[in-house]
Amino acid sequence: MEAANVNHSVRRESELSNRARMLISCPDQPGIVAAVSQFLFEYGANIVQSDQYTMDPEGGMFFIRIEFDLAELAGRVETLRADFAVVAEKFTMDWSLSLASKKKRVAIFVSKEDHALLELLWHWRAGDLNADIAMVISNHDDMRSLVEPFGIPYHHIPVTAATKAEAEQRQLEVIGDNVDTIVLARYMQIVSPTFIKHYANRIINIHHSFLPAFVGGKPYAQAHNRGVKIIGATAHYVTDELDAGPIIEQDVQRVSHRDNVEDLKRIGRHIERIVLARAVSWHVEDRIIVYNNKTVVFN
Structure with a gap:
């Protein structure tokens, strides 16, 4: 049983080595999802999960959680953060980016x-x-x-x-x-x-x-x-x-x-x-x- 748990843990860590999670909240407006998706596409990232919620669709807040895979993520994450800050500023986002591999x-x-x-x-x-x-x-x-x-x-x-x-x-x-x-x-x-x-x-x-x-x-x-x-x-x-x-x-x-x-x-x-x-x-x-x-x- 212990060996099975160890193997499961190693396999899970390998799967998450290039995965990141992004949490975003901002005033709701058109184009948010498109802008984030386009940004990740241009970086070569693959979105594996996306969940969103709008609180009070008329003039309310927008929330989204995105998981994505990106090759050689660890070496690129700081550049990715710096580049995404430009998108975040445009939409007045409160956002965070974390590595799934970093427990x-x-x-x-x-x-x-x-x-x-x-x-x-x-x-x-x-x-x-x-x-x-x-x-x-x-x-x-x-x-x-x-x-x-x-x-x-x-x-x-x-x-x-x-x-x-x-x-x-x-x-x-x-x-x-x-x-x-x-x-x-x-x-x-x-x-x-x-x-x-x-x-x-x-x-x-x-x-x-x-x-x-x-x-x-x-x-x-x-x-x-x-x-x-x-x-x-x-x-x-x-x-x-x-x-x-x-x-x-x-x-x-x-x-x-x-x-x-x-x-x-x-x-x-x-x-x-x-x-x-x-x-x-x-x-x-x-x-x-x-x-x-x-x-x-x-x-």
């Missing part, structure tokens, strides 16, 4: 609950999460024995109300310039605005409710007290406003009056795992465009 490096933050963390580790080990998990950081040492057998560095950085600023500075030092994305896999600490500014739209949190309902702490108790018939989980980008960042993915499951708070937690853990894994996968595959406080997800 995003992820740091997972966790506290004492293991379900969201383990789901990501299992997906990563199976080759279904196209990222490198660079490290796991926790304010407790409980998860070390789960993480280290995966060969992933584990950093225990305690956090108290009195030491929060120092702990965050230590976290930033450990991460350094070595991480693209941070995943809060039931990390039960509020991240400060100072920390968030280093990773705008690159910190993904899983909240154990169907936002915007039941923000903050103990959402399952809130849901039980309200007598809801559906509970859910929400993966979102972290912003300065608690549990109010752009939503990436959500899911729900029906419950009844017979379910107590512990039942809701048990059911919710399953939803949380699935929702977070989807969101992280879409993020590392460059499938998400953030616009204002919303997301366009090309899944």
Whole structure:
């Protein structure tokens, strides 16, 4: 089984060696798709996937995700970026270009609950999460024995109300310039605005409710007290406003009056795992465009 996974990984990396992904958002107007397609055609690129969406077709915004193959991509990408900037300026584009072969490096933050963390580790080990998990950081040492057998560095950085600023500075030092994305896999600490500014739209949190309902702490108790018939989980980008960042993915499951708070937690853990894994996968595959406080997800 391990050999099969290795062969699959090698084959996938070979297929992606000359593949790039482009994300574009701009004011909607005629000629955008034609201009991008013509540019890539003239470069000799082959478009293998293209998805687009127009928000409010009359005077709204246009969003597109394009995957393309281009021979000898690594040696040509900087020239391609410079040349495409001319097209981007004409259409007032907000855009990015990334290499599919360059996996995003992820740091997972966790506290004492293991379900969201383990789901990501299992997906990563199976080759279904196209990222490198660079490290796991926790304010407790409980998860070390789960993480280290995966060969992933584990950093225990305690956090108290009195030491929060120092702990965050230590976290930033450990991460350094070595991480693209941070995943809060039931990390039960509020991240400060100072920390968030280093990773705008690159910190993904899983909240154990169907936002915007039941923000903050103990959402399952809130849901039980309200007598809801559906509970859910929400993966979102972290912003300065608690549990109010752009939503990436959500899911729900029906419950009844017979379910107590512990039942809701048990059911919710399953939803949380699935929702977070989807969101992280879409993020590392460059499938998400953030616009204002919303997301366009090309899944």
